Amino acid sequence: MSSPLSISKEIANSTFNKRQHPAAHDFKTTINLTDLDLFTKGQPIKEFKEMRDQAPVFWHPPMVGDIEPGFWSLTNHADILKVSSDPSTFSSQMGTGTMMTLGREDRRHPKLWRSAIDHMLNLDGALHINLRREHMPFFKPDYVSNLRVKVSAKITALLDTIEPKGECNFVHDFAQQLPIYTLSEILGIPEADRQKLVTWMEFLELAQYIQVDQMKKELDAEHTKEPVNTEMIDMFNNMIDEMFEYGRDILNSKRKNPQDDLLSAIANAEIEGQQLSQEFLDGSWLLIIFAGNDTTRNTLSGAIKLLTENPDQRQKLIDNPDLMPNFVQECIRMISPVMHMRRTTTCETQVGDQLMGPGEKIVMWYGAANRDPSVFTNPDKFDIERENADKHLAFGIGRHTCVGKPVALMQLAESYTQILQRFPDIHMNGEWKVAPNNFVHAIQEMPVKF
Numbered sequence: 001m002s003s004p005l006s007i008s009k010e011i012a013n014s015t016f017n018k019r020q021h022p023a024a025h026d027f028k029t030t031i032n033l034t035d036l037d038l039f040t041k042g043q044p045i046k047e048f049k050e051m052r053d054q055a056p057v058f059w060h061p062p063m064v065g066d067i068e069p070g071f072w073s074l075t076n077h078a079d080i081l082k083v084s085s086d087p088s089t090f091s092s093q094m095g096t097g098t099m100m101t102l103g104r105e106d107r108r109h110p111k112l113w114r115s116a117i118d119h120m121l122n123l124d125g126a127l128h129i130n131l132r133r134e135h136m137p138f139f140k141p142d143y144v145s146n147l148r149v150k151v152s153a154k155i156t157a158l159l160d161t162i163e164p165k166g167e168c169n170f171v172h173d174f175a176q177q178l179p180i181y182t183l184s185e186i187l188g189i190p191e192a193d194r195q196k197l198v199t200w201m202e203f204l205e206l207a208q209y210i211q212v213d214q215m216k217k218e219l220d221a222e223h224t225k226e227p228v229n230t231e232m233i234d235m236f237n238n239m240i241d242e243m244f245e246y247g248r249d250i251l252n253s254k255r256k257n258p259q260d261d262l263l264s265a266i267a268n269a270e271i272e273g274q275q276l277s278q279e280f281l282d283g284s285w286l287l288i289i290f291a292g293n294d295t296t297r298n299t300l301s302g303a304i305k306l307l308t309e310n311p312d313q314r315q316k317l318i319d320n321p322d323l324m325p326n327f328v329q330e331c332i333r334m335i336s337p338v339m340h341m342r343r344t345t346t347c348e349t350q351v352g353d354q355l356m357g358p359g360e361k362i363v364m365w366y367g368a369a370n371r372d373p374s375v376f377t378n379p380d381k382f383d384i385e386r387e388n389a390d391k392h393l394a395f396g397i398g399r400h401t402c403v404g405k406p407v408a409l410m411q412l413a414e415s416y417t418q419i420l421q422r423f424p425d426i427h428m429n430g431e432w433k434v435a436p437n438n439f440v441h442a443i444q445e446m447p448v449k450f
């Protein structure tokens with residue numbers, strides 16, 4: 001078992017196997033789920049359907065410039081359920097539970113790469129359980145119930161601000177603001193510093209795109225001999241430095257003067273009798289600010305689109321507010337704000353009718369599983385009375401199931417209760433803008449009128 005000090009060092013030297021068994025499905029396609037532009041209109045529903053129908057376990061070629069040989073792409077519900085529920089066969093630690101590509105060594109961002117690995121989403125076994133346990137008190141019913149009161153007041157204040165305008169960019173004025181507020185309350189981040197998190201989040205959503213874009217420019221420059229413009233990447237790096245510096249300072253001060261908040265719990269966590277290393281503190285900081293913000297923010301915005309496109313469902317909800325919890329689950333099913341997670345096989349195994357050898361990479365597409373017609377009847381229909389809406393896999397399932405789920409559900413329900421009471425006709429008023437990102441469904445603009 002690795003020490004909690006750093007697993008990124010171990011991962012840095014990992015090698016991954018090609019598929020060791022012939023593909024069970026003979027499926028030739030040009031669909032490329034590593035093409036980030038494919039995700040700028042939302043989930044690639046048509047492409048997912050074709051894959052699920054033709055080859056639900058599909059050997060996908062690697063991303064451009066990737067050192068890894070490709071991956072098994074999973075698009076049906078049963079297979080993703082099986083893989084997520086069996087962590088000893090499908091590891092989150094070997095090769096990480098999150099990174100679709102580890103990237104070429106010379107292209108790895110010095111801080112971001114390491115911190116994207118050194119956190120609990122990428123741990124197996126006792127290390128994971130112990131670190132997760134430190135987070136749990138902040139997601140228990142009593143804690144969430146107290147938090148609900150503050151969140152509800154914050155929602156009222158945000159809606160008071162936008163009401164006189166009659167229209168706004170819902171992302172900037174609401175969806176971005178609320179999760180930052182909620183998370184900052186849980187983490188213990190002072191009010192004066194909270195807007196910085198909003199800016200860092202925007203840069204993090206673009207991280208994947210900036211990396212790929214830079215690589216393409218460098219490849220072009222090898223042919224044209226033109227110098228590469230590094231302005232964007234320099235700005236990005238400065239933001240990332242600032243974000244980690246802030247994280248280090250605040251975790252340090254919480255280590256010295258612990259308070260009753262989640263950052264103090266992380267700063268003072270002891271795993272195998274040791275406090276977390278700097279690597280793990282950086283990684284835990286990155287994980288919590290990204291996971292706790294971006295997911296809820298994108299579901300809040302995505303729900304506006306669903307309400308706009310489905311006036312009958314909106315009316316049903318207004319007429320029967322008891323449907324709110326199911327409305328929230330159905331929104332999360334349809335939106336699936338986390339696109340994928342990754343696992344690596346530890347031994348000879350089988351998924352569906354596909355044999356796999358050890359050391360093979362798997363990518364689970366939650367948005368595809370959540371529209372699997374064998375589980376969800378008429379899956380593309382937004383149906384707030386759907387009986388099994390909560391059987392979606394958007395929060396993952398198994399040992400790594402989203403720890404923040406109760407906080408996410410509470411924020412969504414509180415928000416839409418108040419929004420529909422005050423602005424029952426709120427609707428999209430122009431085009432949305434989605435960042436090129438295949439890890440999170442990153443809605444950046446959502447013009448609304450009410």
Ligand code: HEM
Pocket residue numbers: 084097120121122132183287288291292293295296299332336337338341394395396397398399400401402403404405407408
């Ligand atoms: C709609 C909102 C959200 C969605 C869809 C979502 C989704 C997910 C997913 C898919 C995973 C990984 C599951 C796996 O690998 O099996 C995860 C893990 C996690 N989420 Fe969320 N999340 C949401 C909100 C939140 C919030 C609000 C927080 C914190 C305040 C949070 C914190 C975390 C953490 C810390 C983990 C790591 C858990 C572990 O490794 O044990 N999430 N989430």
